[in-house]
Amino acid sequence: MGQTKKQGLIADTQSESDHRHLEIDQVGVKKIRYPLQLLVADQVQATVGLWSLAVGLPAIQKGTHMSRLIGWLDGLKGPIDSSLLSEKFKQMLTLLGASQGQVAVTFPFFLRKRAPVSLVESNLDYEAGWTIKGTQARVEIWAFIQVAVKSLCPCSKEISSYGAHNQRSHVRLNVELLNPVPWPELVRFAEDSASSEIWPLLKRADEKWITEHAYENPKFVEDLVRDVALRLNADRRVGRYEIEVENFESIHNHSAYARIERL
Amino acid sequence: MGQTKKQGLIADTQSESDHRHLEIDQVGVKKIRYPLQLLVADQVQATVGLWSLAVGLPAIQKGTHMSRLIGWLDGLKGPIDSSLLSEKFKQMLTLLGASQGQVAVTFPFFLRKRAPVSLVESNLDYEAGWTIKGTQARVEIWAFIQVAVKSLCPCSKEISSYGAHNQRSHVRLNVELLNPVPWPELVRFAEDSASSEIWPLLKRADEKWITEHAYENPKFVEDLVRDVALRLNADRRVGRYEIEVENFESIHNHSAYARIERL
């Protein structure tokens, strides 16, 4: 302290050198909410992102300049897709003077869905996000999506004289994009693999349809994760991936869970 | 500052007088976790409580002495039930010199359950709690419990050629105890009102039973909340109450919800 304060100059503590000889893998800001313009099916959708922004810090440097990360985030104007975000990511590395870094964001978005029989329309919400990481020379882009669906238990159907237990399930995909995959296609990987997809607005004719359709398509959590994997395996735009399915079992107070990864 | 610091004495800022002429309804501590010895069905069960402790503050007083609240909490030795806690509550008021206050705690506990056909045993978890509030002269005791059950939709069963959508539901009771009601009885109010109760450990014969049993007992969220209300209305130990039922609908990504209160 002392001198600096007395003269009214403002010291730059972060830029001092460090003597612990320890690189930091990631340093930055976390859990910052910011408005986000998203491109979904060629339309701009305004939503709210929850961001983490981090860079690597060389062993010799005491601290990073976190306010620059917020400045970079504030500069993200206009609709964003994964390609644009990976371009901006490189600018973030330059701005921070960092050799590597990571940007992660999650946000809800909506698709307009039509009920299967009545055709009434409503908006279903999906939780989604991107992780962008790497260096100026090599950037990885991963897309995340969580899709709520319906699963109906094949064992319960098989052994019971009538009925079958069923429940809401979450399918979570985290896929490396070798080429862009539109959000509605990522959604279909999950919805087409379930006992049934779901809708916010259903009339009675639709409720009959979804009840019977799910009964005709029983799926274990194991079936669901495998059917999603088959679809991802057949798509050349997809690189590495993680698939998780979680059934909020209606006969238990815990979840059934399955995971396939190709890493 | 000045004098106090120089002399090394420690000022008592909270005890100063306040000039805003505003009583505070509740002031204290929140979200403090502490070990808890609970009496469940005459057995001591060790669990972890999440506590809020608050007292009223007269207009003339600047602040309360929060450390005394923690001291009181630390002194809660031995197994606790609602009667003991309301005795201790009065001691808390005395300790803080407060005319009124409120203690709220939530905690998980377990009941040993036997599957309906195989009779295999396992522990089902319940989220529960107490709210104790009032004055030295008059103390109210409320018990809270959240019970996970299964609900099966009567409409879906009625209109569909086969199957019926069903899901996990939460029944939440918050009841004023005029006389003590053991936890297992509070649980039964909820479990007996559902399409079926649930278990952590089920063999295939049990799964068949629960599937068919739920199909034979379809319940709307409205049925569930009414059937719980009927049971509470018939019990003289219960004073005022709030009942909430939330179905995590398996055909939607939102909940169906119903609430009856007697306040």
Added chain:
Amino acid sequence: MGQTKKQGLIADTQSESDHRHLEIDQVGVKKIRYPLQLLVADQVQATVGLWSLAVGLPAIQKGTHMSRLIGWLDGLKGPIDSSLLSEKFKQMLTLLGASQGQVAVTFPFFLRKRAPVSLVESNLDYEAGWTIKGTQARVEIWAFIQVAVKSLCPCSKEISSYGAHNQRSHVRLNVELLNPVPWPELVRFAEDSASSEIWPLLKRADEKWITEHAYENPKFVEDLVRDVALRLNADRRVGRYEIEVENFESIHNHSAYARIERL
């Protein structure tokens, strides 16, 4: 079952009569996310709402028609403020044939803020919402807002030779609007009462300012809640209210908490 299914007609189970003689206070849907166009400071801000929609159900009726609630929500086009929402609320009651009901929604929104010294701009997020309840004849409108601020402990400052513990705090207002109060004004009630307001983007000169400013304005959780109450008491647009302040204490792993209500 039987006849209905065989003929392919679709029964209306919800419309059947009920024999338990129990009114239901609230029945509807909960935790549904939907896009929301919000008016903030005369500008439209797109965000995401988390909704609960419920109506009262007479003792004689078996169930409500939940799909109509979603239909009503889907019909909320264009920018919404509290006056418009209370008009729409009456239409919801009509649509459901209900004598009373309740709509609650929470959502994040952003204000553009300028740092105190450098004047750099960034967006700060606030969690907000409305509760609309009542009948065709009488509608109550409540506005909710949670504002993150900085609090610095007067006792710690007074008794310590240097420094003072400080922390992030949440000020939560839930106010009945007798007349509309713009969001930025609700924010000011909270920010002006704190040791300091906060910003996402701060340069070093701003960090010096906020550190010193908070040190010059120490506030107990009791001071904060009282200073907000004074401001609300002086505002004729505000009816009943609840104020909560929670300090995420930096010297503890629990919160300090205070609450004043005028109900």
Added chain:
Amino acid sequence: MGQTKKQGLIADTQSESDHRHLEIDQVGVKKIRYPLQLLVADQVQATVGLWSLAVGLPAIQKGTHMSRLIGWLDGLKGPIDSSLLSEKFKQMLTLLGASQGQVAVTFPFFLRKRAPVSLVESNLDYEAGWTIKGTQARVEIWAFIQVAVKSLCPCSKEISSYGAHNQRSHVRLNVELLNPVPWPELVRFAEDSASSEIWPLLKRADEKWITEHAYENPKFVEDLVRDVALRLNADRRVGRYEIEVENFESIHNHSAYARIERL
């Protein structure tokens, strides 16, 4: 269906063969709460665990037998430490006929702490857990702990005429145990690296001590993560590790974050 149901026999759908040629990395149960007897500093502490239990599934098998996982969990009697749990883990693999698997559990526990000046005692909570994974031949044991501490900003102290912003921080360690490390020692890695450790119960003399002590030990999030890393690097019982520090910044509504991993 058909035959099985008519004869009242109960089919074993999970044991059927699968034709998708896809191994599943993990299949099992998640988010199951169960009572847990924990060994902390040679004393048994009763707490509540939140468990995930999973095994790998060969490509040829349709489903796993999830009820056996719950049966295994129910059989975990008596106090558990990491060594015992890894023995039990091998029995789980045998029970499921699995070549590999993973058990993860988190739970709160408490340490009795004495305030720095007054020496009053109280219990501080820590969130902790284990991950056990591998095969019969090779089992990895990881211990997780989250420790709440106080951090004070060196830059804010340096540039300000008085005061310095400070806040609660979370230090999260996830370490591979080559040899057992007692919980209190894992806690010390974090608490000794912070601007100050924290306590539930502090008298005014303690509050003065912690305020001044933190002011004398300013730490960036970068300093904290590095100081923990230095301690882990010096301990031969620790294999691979991940260290995360998150500061709940009192001048922002977001967190500062740093991470060092040795994987």
